Amino acid sequence: MLIKWKKTSDVKPSEITPKDVFLNRRKFIQAAAIASGASLVPNFVNSSLATTAPGYDGKKFSNVNKSAFGKAEKLTTYEGLTTHNNFYEFGTGKSDPFRNARTLEPSPWSVEITGHAAKTGTFSVEDIIKPHQLEERIYRLRCVEAWSMVIPWVGVPLADVIKRFEPNSKAKYVAFETLVDPKQMPDQERNALPWPYVEGLRMDEAMNPLTILAVGVYGVHMPKQNGAPVRLVVPWKYGFKYIKSIVKISFVEKEPPATWNIQAPSEYGFYSNVNPNVDHPRWSQKKERRITGEGGLSALLTPKIETKFMNGYAEEVAHLYKGMDLNKFF
Numbered sequence: 623m624l625i626k627w628k629k630t631s632d633v634k635p636s637e638i639t640p641k642d643v644f645l646n647r648r649k650f651i652q653a654a655a656i657a658s659g660a661s662l663v664p665n666f667v668n669s670s671l672a673t674t675a676p677g678y679d680g681k682k683f684s685n686v687n688k689s690a691f692g693k694a695e696k697l698t699t700y701e702g703l704t705t706h707n708n709f710y711e712f713g714t715g716k717s718d719p720f721r722n723a724r725t726l727e728p729s730p731w732s733v734e735i736t737g738h739a740a741k742t743g744t745f746s747v748e749d750i751i752k753p754h755q756l757e758e759r760i761y762r763l764r765c766v767e768a769w770s771m772v773i774p775w776v777g778v779p780l781a782d783v784i785k786r787f788e789p790n791s792k793a794k795y796v797a798f799e800t801l802v803d804p805k806q807m808p809d810q811e812r813n814a815l816p817w818p819y820v821e822g823l824r825m826d827e828a829m830n831p832l833t834i835l836a837v838g839v840y841g842v843h844m845p846k847q848n849g850a851p852v853r854l855v856v857p858w859k860y861g862f863k864y865i866k867s868i869v870k871i872s873f874v875e876k877e878p879p880a881t882w883n884i885q886a887p888s889e890y891g892f893y894s895n896v897n898p899n900v901d902h903p904r905w906s907q908k909k910e911r912r913i914t915g916e917g918g919l920s921a922l923l924t925p926k927i928e929t930k931f932m933n934g935y936a937e938e939v940a941h942l943y944k945g946m947d948l949n950k951f952f
């Protein structure tokens with residue numbers, strides 16, 4: 623797309639250089655991004671990485687069962703969901719993970735299962751998530767920063783994984799940890815957050831049929847910037863609960879620590895259910911901007927849409943919070 627900055631009549635031909643056009647365009651895009659409250663979505667199609675095979679290794683899953691979850695809404699493009707990310711282990715900017723995550727080595731990858739369960743130990747991802755069980759689940763992801771996407775995940779219900787390890791009655795919560803390895807995750811040399819990134823769910827939330835462990839998107843192995851090789855997806859909660867590149871799952875008795883709750887307890891609670899009726903102390907949660915990944919600049923200017931209670935999954939999950947004051951347990 624070509625954007626005109628001044629009327630041609632205002633500019634002498636000698637003034638126009640390709641560099642000016644580029645810099646002005648960049649300024650305009652930045653201004654538009656700031657004005658809209660969204661971040662810059664790089665134009666993947668025009669980037670030098672456009673020919674890179676999708677997913678962390680260019681491989682597709684051979685057999686993904688379709689599921690009834692999610693239709694109706696327009697999917698965020700592959701380019702959209704791999705260029706606008708939060709993954710602070712690779713930088714705090716939205717396009718940092720896209721540019722920096724190549725140093726992650728998702729294969730081989732093992733996950734330690736520990737805590738109050740009959741079976742514990744260290745397993746490969748393939749041992750934990752059987753290829754023949756894979757399902758496609760189209761879910762909305764609502765980030766606490768008031769943008770959202772619609773993503774076709776590939777994964778398995780977390781409940782099916784948990785059952786195989788036979789947790790006992792002391793296992794009231796499930797705790798998750800991301801890898802710590804500054805060689806693979808260079809921004810762990812900085813302290814934007816305490817490492818490892820940690821998250822947790824109450825056992826009934828973990829066992830809810832909506833909760834999945836995801837290993838891919840769009841039928842391909844999980845892109846590195848999206849949390850390869852395995853990450854959590856809890857669609858009725860804010861995106862920061864969707865912990866990436868998991869190396870440890872623990873069955874624990876007490877509410878486990880959660881990174882953003884540690885970082886700013888008055889702003890981010892343990893539950894973090896999507897709730898338009900409970901504002902973040904610094905901004906409203908009533909609306910969100912849908913990132914479609916289409917249309918370059920126009921994607922930044924999409925009108926805001928209403929945020930739904932529990933991200934639209936209330937029918938499936940509202941019963942989990944019966945009798946709880948959601949202003950207190952936010």
Ligand SMILES: Nc1nc2c(c(=O)[nH]1)N[C@H]1C(S)=C(S)[C@@H](COP(=O)(O)O)O[C@H]1N2
Nearest residue numbers: 707708709710765800819848861862864866
């Ligand atoms: N380890 C780790 N997991 C993380 C994050 C992170 O910084 N580190 N960011 C979270 C946030 S804030 C969001 S919105 C989602 C974004 O997932 P996506 O990049 O696949 O859209 O990942 C979550 N998982």
Ligand SMILES: [Mo]
Nearest residue numbers: 765766861862
């Ligand atoms: Mo987020």
